[in-house]
Amino acid sequence: MDTKADSRADFRPEYRKKSIRSYVVRAGRMTEGQRNAFDTSWPFYGLKLDDGLIDAVAIFGRHAPLVVEIGFGMGDSLLEMAAAAPEQDFIGIEVHPPGVGRLISSAAEQQITNLRVYLADATDVLNECIPAASLHRLQLYFPDPWHKKKHNKRRIVQPTFIQLIRDKLEPNGILHMATDWQHYAEQMLEVMEEAPGYRNCVGEQQYSPRPDYRPLTKFEKRGERLGHGVWDLLYSKLG
16 A cells, blocks of 8 residues: 555545636645644544534534634634634635645644635535534635635635525624735625625624634734735624
8 A cells, every 4th residue: 555645635626626716736845744633633633524514512612602714824823723612613624735834734733623624616615514502603714815806706705605604603603704905805805795694793885893703914013014905804694
């Protein structure tokens, strides 16, 4: 048996075939620690598409508010949030194996138990694995802006996707988005203000101050020093 080939297969993101994606899978180099995490920590932290609809109570062993983050990158802020809010449960979704490996490695080192991870496409996870009206909050921080106009259709924030999220939020559940691209922020605001079934948490046509629970990323801190803006949008589900 080629054990290396079997191990490499574990690093491939799961996804179902569809035409337009909001990301490009960049292989990147994995450190030895990130690779080892798939052997040692993935059995505890990893969730799979083929397992179907999740039962959060069974997974986490309790009833608790459930927070899902799409596209957590290298996982630093998600890990910080999970550590700071032990009364909540978190599920991260990411397609880049190095980030997943780093997150689960760090979570194991810190003995974080209120966190699980998908290495998969977010739309597939939402459609196949997240029950309706089950999420306390969905987080979408700094998604790929696809800044060229011809690529705008690849942006994940589209009316259909927003309604998919709405179906997964509990009544009064929160959709929290953030971006450091002003044009994308304006598009997000336009989409959300027109989306049925949502209410802007701070008033119509308004961006929100950054909530205390969202940590500043290192890129955001650098951007602040350079005078770059960051826009947060918070919307609650009606009914």
